[in-house]
Amino acid sequence: MIYEFETDRLKLRQWRSDDYPLFAAINADPIVMEYFPALLTIEESNDVAKRMKTLIAEKGWGFWVLEVQDRFAGFVGLNEPSYPLPFSPCVEVGWRLAPEFWGHGYATEAANVALKFAFETLQLAEVVSFTAVSNARSQAVMQRLKMQNTGENFEHPKVPIGHPLREHVLYRLSRSEWQNHGSHQVAI
Numbered sequence: 001m002i003y004e005f006e007t008d009r010l011k012l013r014q015w016r017s018d019d020y021p022l023f024a025a026i027n028a029d030p031i032v033m034e035y036f037p038a039l040l041t042i043e044e045s046n047d048v049a050k051r052m053k054t055l056i057a058e059k060g061w062g063f064w065v066l067e068v069q070d071r072f073a074g075f076v077g078l079n080e081p082s083y084p085l086p087f088s089p090c091v092e093v094g095w096r097l098a099p100e101f102w103g104h105g106y107a108t109e110a111a112n113v114a115l116k117f118a119f120e121t122l123q124l125a126e127v128v129s130f131t132a133v134s135n136a137r138s139q140a141v142m143q144r145l146k147m148q149n150t151g152e153n154f155e156h157p158k159v160p161i162g163h164p165l166r167e168h169v170l171y172r173l174s175r176s177e178w179q180n181h182g183s184h185q186v187a188i
């Protein structure tokens, strides 16, 4: 079974092959990729999209396509990092949107849907999120989700040693914190 979601403004759905060129354009945009060590080629981007699609097909959930008024806007969702991190095992909540979809609250709204699923359906005890120390826009989403900055900064193993983006912040949200703060009452 594949989980997909719809709110008044958004859809979170499985990937389709016609999403791939739009995703490649996002991954080749220096504004979107400011906090990643490199832009992605079309081939690299397609590989990432296919992997997200496969994981959703296998597990029923993952980094879903975010659709706004029937337009591909990027991805938002949940992921188990495939490489070891200091706090593994974990499930992360993450996002990447085309710039024309920034500034409308779409990432936060979609991530709240993903968190509701993580805590209510998957019954996870905790969800994490991490990003480069300098990525204030992404951290603002974490803060809007009421995630807590642990202060446990770490070196991201996929970013080259000495690279200015290697140091990452780690935010966490436990199921009890999420149940207590009330913003899980999203309409799905």
Ligand SMILES: CC(C)(COP(=O)(O)OP(=O)(O)OC[C@H]1O[C@@H](n2cnc3c(N)ncnc32)[C@H](O)[C@@H]1OP(=O)(O)O)[C@@H](O)C(=O)NCCC(=O)NCCS
Residues within 6 Å of the ligand: 031, 032, 033, 035, 094, 095, 096, 097, 098, 101, 102, 103, 104, 105, 106, 107, 108, 109, 130, 131, 132, 135, 137, 138, 141, 144
């Ligand atoms: C990180 C990213 C998803 C944040 O996008 P965003 O649009 O700033 O975040 P949100 O969707 O939560 O929108 C919040 C903004 O919408 C505004 N907004 C407008 N209408 C709104 C509404 N109805 N509800 C909530 N917020 C609304 C908020 O005021 C806020 O604006 P501000 O940034 O001027 O304060 C986006 O910048 C991105 O994709 N970046 C590139 C990829 C990336 O860095 N990913 C993370 C790597 S780990």
